[in-house]
Amino acid sequence: MSALNNPVVAVIVSLIIAVGYFTLVDHYLMDMQGLDYWYLFRK
């Protein structure tokens, strides 16, 4: 736990969790509607 309280480590870990979470939310919630979240990047 003490490593997590290091600001640099905390920011990196938080960023990985938050960015990963929101990417999953964007992808799966579009997918559930039958839509492609990555539409622009695939075209």
Added chain:
Amino acid sequence: MGPVTRKRLFSIAALCAMIALLLLPIVMALPSPATGEEAPAADGAKKEEGEKVEKGRDVYYKTEGIVVGAPAPKTTDGPRDYPRYNFESRVLLWFANQQHLYYGSFVLAVPIFCMIIEFMGVVTKDKALGKRYDQLAYDFIKISLTAYSLTAILGGILIFTFLTLYPAFFGYLSSIFRPVMHIYALMFVAESGTLYIYYYGWDKMKEGFLKWIHLSMSVVLNIIGTLLMFLANSWIGFMMSPAGVDEQGRFLGNIWHVIHTALWNPLNVHRLLGNMAFGGGVVAAYAAYKFLAAKTDEDRAHYDWMGYIAMALGVAFLIPLPFAGYWLMREVYAYRQQMGITLMGGLLAWLFIIQATMIGILFLSTNYYLWQAMGRMRGAEKYQRYIKYLVFLLACGYMVFITPHTMVMTPAELKAMGGQQHPVLGNYGVMSAKNGGINVIITTTVLSFVWYMRGNKVSTVSWAKFGNIFMGVFFTCAYINIVWLAIYGYYIPANVRVGLSVPQVATTLSCLFFMFGLNSVMMKGAKQMGPIEWGKISVRSQYALIMLATAFTWMMGLMGYIRSSVRLFWHVNEIMRDNSPWAYTHTVGFAANMISFNVLFFWISILFVFWLGSLTAKKVPVEAKVGVPGSVPQPAGSH
């Protein structure tokens, strides 16, 4: 038999009577098939064998059924179908309807608050805090009791207005909804009986087992109230999206089809949340009024706390309200695309710009109140210097949210601008940007709440530093995701873009649930910098509460008008045409003036109700008002 046992038996009997009252209308309705004609005679079987049974096709469910009702009347402009005074009948009906709705919403919402607050009072381990909650719940129900009588009177006025000014239409509607209207009337009786027993039994059932019985009564009361609202919603649902009738408007014998129309459920959810937000706003305004008029510090502390609780409950229901609105609009589009276009992109679109303005005002007032409220706790100063950034975020979100797609202009202005869309601002007047705008506003409100909840506390958990950084990063990523999705929407086709609103909403809700949850865990056993000094809040904050309530009232009037106007020249959409001289859509200016008049009338009359309530202020069930400023236990679960 001892007096305690007698009391117990009496209270159980009262609760059973309430449940029986709740079930009575349902039982009575069972044998009533709502034929729209006289009940079939016993010798019905002896009817001529060759008699033809006419069948019709349900306009919505597309099922076949035996025609049992008369067709919708084809009205003509004249004293038979549209008797009138030398005044626009529609405006009179609008006024009667709106006032009844305001009071109806208020008296349905407040008992739900009472139930929640009374429950909090019963389950809390802190006895003093429990008494305060109980006193607060009693204060709430006391306000609604006087308003309840006025609701019933206004309901009577509304029915008389319908009967005298729109007899043909009301006759048709009541022929379709005959059993529903009877059930409605019986439920109203049940609601009244339950409410009076609940209110007058407060003092006698204030402890132990009896308190639980009393609490159960509030549950029954709220079930009845909610069912009442659902039944009333079925009438407006039928007018907008009729079902259970054929194309001539003849009833086909299935009352459930008539009730369960395409828009009934979205309307139910939207109205329930709207009523709760409105009720919270009105009670908060009442508390603000009492705070401003208070003579002692003790009263100021009490009403400051009351205002905060009412505001928090109101806003808790305000946050999901836009999402319920999206669902309703989605169902409107699914039912009739043209109806959706009339609402959002056509004749009524400008009213949605006004609606966006009002929603923005609601959230700005809420945030302003929370920032002011931080002034009553020591330690919250650390957040003051960051508030300007929240103001910036709110202002950006608000400006995008209220930008219209096209402008109302003179031909010369149109020529100078090169079209109806402004070359720069026009880009923001689309749903992609607006969704981003409102989600930024709601997320900022969530952030303000989180700051308020931790205002006078310092977390003592071992991972506090990580927790704080994680919260900051999560909120930042949420803002980036919302704005990114809004911008992304400009680069992909419309059929893909519409889906982006779902992850945007999910981002906002993630902040709401995860950050509230994380904050609560972090603040468990936190070090307090000082108590919350109830009553020590700026006077400006109380005006923010009044602003909040007024904005709720105005927006409710506006949305009711929009919902009703979308039928255009139909009494019942595509079934019964409105042939009165007033079957046109009012100008935006006239509608806004009418809504303002309704709001003004409501607030003047509710002030009278507040004043009546204050006449009995000395008769309170709790021996004395508990708690003094400075030493008051924290009111919400988060404190």
